[in-house]
Amino acid sequence: KAGVTQTPRYLIKTRGQQVTLSCSPISGHRSVSWYQQTPGQGLQFLFEYFSETQRNKGNFPGRFSGRQFSNSRSEMNVSTLELGDSALYLCASSWGGLSNEQFFGPGTRLTVL
Amino acid sequence: QKEVEQDPGPLSVPEGAIVSLNCTYSNSAFQYFMWYRQYSRKGPELLMYTYSSGNKEDGRFTAQVDKSSKYISLFIRDSQPSDSATYLCAMISGGSNYKLTFGKGTLLTVNP
Numbered sequence: 001k002a003g004v005t006q007t008p009r010y011l012i013k014t015r016g017q018q019v020t021l022s023c024s025p026i027s028g029h030r031s032v033s034w035y036q037q038t039p040g041q042g043l044q045f046l047f048e049y050f051s052e053t054q055r056n057k058g059n060f061p062g063r064f065s066g067r068q069f070s071n072s073r074s075e076m077n078v079s080t081l082e083l084g085d086s087a088l089y090l091c092a093s094s095w096g097g098l099s100n101e102q103f104f105g106p107g108t109r110l111t112v113l
Numbered sequence: 114q115k116e117v118e119q120d121p122g123p124l125s126v127p128e129g130a131i132v133s134l135n136c137t138y139s140n141s142a143f144q145y146f147m148w149y150r151q152y153s154r155k156g157p158e159l160l161m162y163t164y165s166s167g168n169k170e171d172g173r174f175t176a177q178v179d180k181s182s183k184y185i186s187l188f189i190r191d192s193q194p195s196d197s198a199t200y201l202c203a204m205i206s207g208g209s210n211y212k213l214t215f216g217k218g219t220l221l222t223v224n225p
């Protein structure tokens with residue numbers, strides 16, 4: 001069974017730009033969640049999507065948004081990038097939601113210059 | 114006070130040692146408790162999952178939860194160099210909006 005895939009793996013953007021990251025979950029998984037990992041703040045939960053609906057949300061500003069498609073693939077968008085958005089962005093999938101085992105992808109390393 | 118506190122280490126032990134990793138939390142609403150292991154340049158992978166106070170064992174790993182003290186631990190017996198990684202505790206609170214909160218992680222190195 002293929003694991004969670006994320007594209008691109010590395011990305012460099014400048015302040016003010018926007019970025020879209022993609023996540024393909026494990027086949028059969030309907031829940032996709034997104035996380036930001038930085039050395040200072042650690043791993044922080046952004047949001048979770050289940051069957052195309054945002055079901056749970058962390059404490060991030062509205063510049064961070066996402067969506068999920070009917071095939072469970074998910075995208076995360078960050079608008080008006082700031083230097084502090086430089087981080088590893090991880091997505092995870094599970095069959096039922098946050099209380100089920102999360103399978104993480106390798107992450108997208110975003111650098112904002 | 115942060116909701117979840119975890120000593121970042123780093124922790125360095127000789128091969129074969131017993132390792133103890135700990136997290137404390139302040140939110141009584143946390144219902145599910147997990148430990149993840151993250152190797153360098155990889156995503157985290159689930160090691161242990163529990164929702165009740167007490168001990169849960171899986172091979173060389175034992176997860177311990179004490180809800181009255183708001184304290185969770187992960188013990189690794191007979192530690193191996195392949196256990197060298199960052200270990201993250203994670204907790205989920207229930208209610209209308211599930212909230213998943215991670216500790217900052219403890220970097221463990223097991224020396225051969």
